[in-house]
Amino acid sequence: MPAPRIKICGVNSAQALDAVIAARAEYCGFVFFERSPRHLTLAEAQGLGARAAGHVTRVGLFVDADDATIADAVAASALDVIQLHGEESPERVAQVKAQTGLPVWKAVPIASAADVERAARYAGAADLVLFDAKTPKGTLPGGMGLSFDWSLLAGWKNRAPWGLAGGLSPANVAEAVRLTGAPLVDTSSGVESAPGVKDAEKIAAFCAAARGT
Numbered sequence: 165m166p167a168p169r170i171k172i173c174g175v176n177s178a179q180a181l182d183a184v185i186a187a188r189a190e191y192c193g194f195v196f197f198e199r200s201p202r203h204l205t206l207a208e209a210q211g212l213g214a215r216a217a218g219h220v221t222r223v224g225l226f227v228d229a230d231d232a233t234i235a236d237a238v239a240a241s242a243l244d245v246i247q248l249h250g251e252e253s254p255e256r257v258a259q260v261k262a263q264t265g266l267p268v269w270k271a272v273p274i275a276s277a278a279d280v281e282r283a284a285r286y287a288g289a290a291d292l293v294l295f296d297a298k299t300p301k302g303t304l305p306g307g308m309g310l311s312f313d314w315s316l317l318a319g320w321k322n323r324a325p326w327g328l329a330g331g332l333s334p335a336n337v338a339e340a341v342r343l344t345g346a347p348l349v350d351t352s353s354g355v356e357s358a359p360g361v362k363d364a365e366k367i368a369a370f371c372a373a374a375r376g377t
């Protein structure tokens with residue numbers, strides 16, 4: 165099984181970004197969602213986007229954001245990929261893709277086999293479907309360290325490019341990859357020492373464990 169591509173999300177400092185680059189993760193995630201402890205201002209995003217250039221692919225994370233919010237973030241941090249992590253419809257995904265000209269990933273919350281079935285409506289519209297755990301109402305739609313029953317993904321049968329998120333950490337990512345064959349893994353809180361505080365050692369350990377090295 166080839167090693168999965170790795171995304172470290174919620175990168176919000178130069179130190180965290182340097183740790184992601186040193187660990188050779190393929191993607192870094194910048195969060196543009198004010199309720200998140202990992203939220204970036206446009207000025208912060210500009211600095212981090214420039215620092216990442218040529219080293220790691222920049223993914224901008226949005227939750228039901230309007231066009232202007234996405235356009236401003238793309239311009240500030242030179243994003244390479246858009247991740248939509250709210251209740252965006254397949255039509256909205258296609259619209260964002262057309263408007264930005266960038267690949268769009270759609271996160272889909274999973275708690276049941278029916279949720280996996282519903283994710284199929286994004287095949288064709290999204291460049292990648294990112295399976296994440298469903299979070300309790302009134303909380304953040306991601307970044308909570310919650311995982312779901314990975315065996316549910318047996319029903320997906322590679323209907324579109326996909327990735328696995330939700331509660332992944334250095335301790336469980338190897339098992340997650342072994343059980344699901346995920347071609348991409350994404351983590352945020354699993355490589356932090358406190359909400360919004362990335363830990364360089366955990367980032368390195370996560371990448372090594374995901375690759376089985």
Ligand SMILES: O=C(O)c1ccccc1N[C@@H]1O[C@H](COP(=O)(O)O)[C@@H](O)[C@H]1O
Nearest residue numbers: 173200306307308309329331351352353
């Ligand atoms: O990281 C956040 O703060 C966040 C906020 C709102 C939506 C998604 C968010 N993060 C994404 O959630 C998943 C799972 O995170 P975790 O590893 O369980 O902490 C991941 O895709 C993050 O990119």
